[in-house]
Amino acid sequence: MASSLVISIDELWLKGRNQKHYFKAAIDHINAVIKNxxxxxxxxxxxxxxxxYTSETAFSEExxxxxxxxxxxxxxxxxxIIDRAPGVEIENIYQEILKELSFLExxxxxxxxxxxxxxKNYPLSSVELQREIGHRIIEKYPxxxxxxxxxxxxxxxxxxxxxxxxxxxxFKGIGGLPWGSTGHAVTxxxxxxxxxxxxYLMTKRGIRQDYVFFHAYPFVGREVLTKIKGLxxxxxxxxxxxxxxxxxxxxxQNLISKNCKEEYRTLFFRRYMIEIANLLAGRIGASALVTGxxxxxxxxxxxxxxxxxxxxxxxxxxxxxxxxxxxxxMHLAATIGTHDISIxxxxxxxxxxxxxxxxxxxxxxxxDLQSAxxxxxxxxxxxxxxxxxxxxxxLGELYKKDYFSxxx
Amino acid sequence: xxKEAMNYFDHAATSPIYPEVLDILSKSLREDFAxxxxxxxxxxxxxxxxxxxxxxxxRRLKAKSDDHFYFTSSATESNNTVIRGLSFMEGDSILxxxxxxxxxxxPIEFVANQKKLNLIEIPLESDGTINLEKFIALLxxxxxxxxxxxxxxxxxxxxxxxxxxxxxKEKTKAHIHLDAVQSFGKxxxxxxxxxxxxxxxxxxxxxxxxxxxxxxxxxxxxxxxLLGGGQENGFRSSTEAYPxxxxxxxxxxxxxxxxEVELARLRLLNDFIHSQLSAEIPSxxxxxxxxxxxxxxxxxxxxxxxxxxxxxxxxxIYISSTSACSSRKTGFNPSLFAMGIPEHYHKNFLRISLGRxxxxxxxxxLMAEFKKVWSDIKHLKGK
Numbered sequence: 032m033a034s035s036l037v038i039s040i041d042e043l044w045l046k047g048r049n050q051k052h053y054f055k056a057a058i059d060h061i062n063a064v065i066k067n068x069x070x071x072x073x074x075x076x077x078x079x080x081x082x083x084y085t086s087e088t089a090f091s092e093e094x095x096x097x098x099x100x101x102x103x104x105x106x107x108x109x110x111x112i113i114d115r116a117p118g119v120e121i122e123n124i125y126q127e128i129l130k131e132l133s134f135l136e137x138x139x140x141x142x143x144x145x146x147x148x149x150x151k152n153y154p155l156s157s158v159e160l161q162r163e164i165g166h167r168i169i170e171k172y173p174x175x176x177x178x179x180x181x182x183x184x185x186x187x188x189x190x191x192x193x194x195x196x197x198x199x200x201x202f203k204g205i206g207g208l209p210w211g212s213t214g215h216a217v218t219x220x221x222x223x224x225x226x227x228x229x230x231y232l233m234t235k236r237g238i239r240q241d242y243v244f245f246h247a248y249p250f251v252g253r254e255v256l257t258k259i260k261g262l263x264x265x266x267x268x269x270x271x272x273x274x275x276x277x278x279x280x281x282x283x284q285n286l287i288s289k290n291c292k293e294e295y296r297t298l299f300f301r302r303y304m305i306e307i308a309n310l311l312a313g314r315i316g317a318s319a320l321v322t323g324x325x326x327x328x329x330x331x332x333x334x335x336x337x338x339x340x341x342x343x344x345x346x347x348x349x350x351x352x353x354x355x356x357x358x359x360x361m362h363l364a365a366t367i368g369t370h371d372i373s374i375x376x377x378x379x380x381x382x383x384x385x386x387x388x389x390x391x392x393x394x395x396x397x398x399d400l401q402s403a404x405x406x407x408x409x410x411x412x413x414x415x416x417x418x419x420x421x422x423x424x425x426l427g428e429l430y431k432k433d434y435f436s437x438x439x
Numbered sequence: 440x441x442k443e444a445m446n447y448f449d450h451a452a453t454s455p456i457y458p459e460v461l462d463i464l465s466k467s468l469r470e471d472f473a474x475x476x477x478x479x480x481x482x483x484x485x486x487x488x489x490x491x492x493x494x495x496x497x498r499r500l501k502a503k504s505d506d507h508f509y510f511t512s513s514a515t516e517s518n519n520t521v522i523r524g525l526s527f528m529e530g531d532s533i534l535x536x537x538x539x540x541x542x543x544x545x546p547i548e549f550v551a552n553q554k555k556l557n558l559i560e561i562p563l564e565s566d567g568t569i570n571l572e573k574f575i576a577l578l579x580x581x582x583x584x585x586x587x588x589x590x591x592x593x594x595x596x597x598x599x600x601x602x603x604x605x606x607x608k609e610k611t612k613a614h615i616h617l618d619a620v621q622s623f624g625k626x627x628x629x630x631x632x633x634x635x636x637x638x639x640x641x642x643x644x645x646x647x648x649x650x651x652x653x654x655x656x657x658x659x660x661x662x663x664x665l666l667g668g669g670q671e672n673g674f675r676s677s678t679e680a681y682p683x684x685x686x687x688x689x690x691x692x693x694x695x696x697x698x699e700v701e702l703a704r705l706r707l708l709n710d711f712i713h714s715q716l717s718a719e720i721p722s723x724x725x726x727x728x729x730x731x732x733x734x735x736x737x738x739x740x741x742x743x744x745x746x747x748x749x750x751x752x753x754x755x756i757y758i759s760s761t762s763a764c765s766s767r768k769t770g771f772n773p774s775l776f777a778m779g780i781p782e783h784y785h786k787n788f789l790r791i792s793l794g795r796x797x798x799x800x801x802x803x804x805l806m807a808e809f810k811k812v813w814s815d816i817k818h819l820k821g822k
Contacts, residue, residue, distance in 0.1 A: 248749060249746060249749030249750045249752070249753055250746050250749075250819075252745055252749060285815070285816070288818070288819070289818060378743075378745070383743075383746075383819055384819070
């Protein structure tokens with residue numbers, strides 16, 4: 032008998048011939064998480080599209096919790112493995128189950144037993160086995176009740192050729208697709224509620240992300256960086272690794288403010304953020320941008336204004352929150368653990384520069400003319416050359432890079 | 440020591456170490472490593488030196504020979520030692536000012552809360568000075584501690600300690616504690632006999648961090664904060680930091696040499712800064728009166744002072760927005776509030792503080808760069 036985890040992969044059936052690729056991405060991520068959270072040795076095997084991790088010492092709650100954050104995993108179930116070597120009878124399995132369920136003593140929990148036979152040669156059918164297990168449980172723990180729909184407890188047994196597994200608990204993973212299996216993007220983090228949630232949603236769809244933050248120094252101080260680093264760190268539970276790039280943006284903002292119509296300031300700020308994010312994506316080989324945009328939330332998020340951003344971007348801009356309501360975003364932020372960081376107040380240069388009447392329907396002619404006049408290429412590259420960069424590991428620790436190397 | 444290209448105007452936060460002090464400190468760290476409490480000759484020799492230095496500090500403070508002077512790690516420790524080491528009874532009062540340094544205010548609020556004491560605030564005028572008439576009216580026998588500050592670290596206002604101390608002793612038996620951190624070694628200081636305890640520190644006068652002093656009058660009722668090996672006559676246990684004590688002493692001697700000449704020089708620089716900035720920025724406000732020549736504090740309405748500070752730091756010029764101890768919190772500043780500065784101005788507060796290394800050229804560069812920064816960002820005013 033050993034302590035095991037059985038992990039099922041989400042959406043794997045969709046993947047046809049690419050299954051192997053998705054499987055490997057998930058396994059690499061799981062191994063990285065277990066290595067960092069479990070000090071003992073463990074073995075791993077794949078059986079019937081499920082992953083079995085076995086170790087002499089039990090996997091802690093922390094390990095299991097960390098696994099639930101890995102994109103692409105459907106369920107993580109701690110289980111007991113029982114040997115089915117010749118001579119080991121079904122009676123042993125029943126006894127193990129009853130031992131596992133000792134917490135049902137004096138408990139009136141509802142339960143159901145489910146059995147899956149991977150070993151189709153087994154003499155009893157799944158239904159027969161389920162019935163027998165249910166019967167044994169009630170006999171031993173008479174207060175427990177059978178409940179087939181929505182039971183409080185599901186006792187799951189799987190029978191393989193040379194062993195059986197029993198599990199009584201199951202933790203839902205965030206699901207989706209394994210990390211990195213669908214591409215690489217640059218995510219624009221702002222310090223607010225939206226962008227971390229957007230990042231999470233895209234991680235859940237398998238997109239590996241590096242973060243960029245536009246730091247309006249010297250108009251805002253370095254305090255905000257603590258918050259941004261906190262967000263990057265908090266999001267690390269969904270990513271195997273990431274980089275955080277802090278781009279000095281204050282001088283560009285001041286330049287824009289002095290030279291364009293006040294009501295266009297924010298739009299031009301955003302435009303050049305998008306352009307820098309594209310330059311960064313080019314340097315690190317990312318093929319998309321992720322933003323926390325949500326239609327109509329603020330004036331720069333009108334359809335017309337969003338369209339201008341799309342036109343300024345060489346790469347697709349993913350906006351997973353586009354149709355979310357603010358409360359939905361806040362709830363998700365609380366669920367993924369970024370809410371309490373986002374809520375910390377910070378100096379924001381946008382309010383310093385913002386116009387009281389920002390433009391909602393931009394004049395295309397003015398926009399094009401002013402964009403040409405700005406001739407910002409040198410400034411943007413300069414900003415990117417002075418980027419401050421950190422690598423974020425799987426534990427959420429940030430390491431400052433001494434020099435900036437674009438090795439992704 | 441200062442880098443040549445750097446222009447440092449935050450001497451009230453801390454000062455660059457005198458090169459002479461650094462030399463003495465590093466030599467002493469290397470050679471005088473013995474424990475002054477050791478019974479061998481090495482220890483004895485250092486112990487004797489410490490006592491000689493102690494006597495010199497007391498002589499310069501004009502303390503009596505049966506008073507006490509202890510070395511501590513910081514003025515914060517000195518202030519805490521007195522405030523937390525006095526014994527209070529429920530219902531006793533403390534007279535203090537929230538305009539003062541947090542190392543005075545925080546322990547006072549702590550003991551007041553713990554021992555159910557009354558807190559009475561020293562009334563300030565809108566120019567940061569103490570209103571003497573109102574001050575007298577507050578004095579009553581329930582007051583057991585009066586905490587005073589010789590020079591406020593933010594406004595630079597110099598308080599008339601002699602008059603205040605005399606008034607307190609006429610009306611009460613309160614212990615008078617003086618935080619002299621911003622005046623010791625900067626402004627001629629004669630210890631008024633009414634003062635019961637006084638805190639000073641090395642790093643504001645060209646000495647190293649980690650060493651400070653606490654004067655206590657004889658027969659004081661303060662109990663020790665740190666217990667242990669019984670150093671400093673049993674009042675402050677901790678291995679004596681001889682090299683730091685020696686460095687503190689050297690810095691003190693250097694900073695009190697030609698003090699009057701230095702004061703006059705800095706007064707001129709301070710006035711120059713004032714006139715230059717007022718001419719450049721008509722909206723500039725200078726609410727404080729009777730200020731130390733080492734400190735020029737002002738308000739820049741309509742623009743967050745941190746923005747100016749950061750624009751200057753990029754040019755390797757360093758000034759201060761609020762006291763280094765509270766500048767991380769944004770917005771409301773309790774000290775400024777106590778001085779009657781309306782809350783909406785707190786983010787507009789800037790302090791330029793001078794010291795021994797401040798030169799005319801340095802101040803001229805500050806003015807030139809300040810003007811450039813101002814013209815670069817004044818379009819954001821009112822935001």
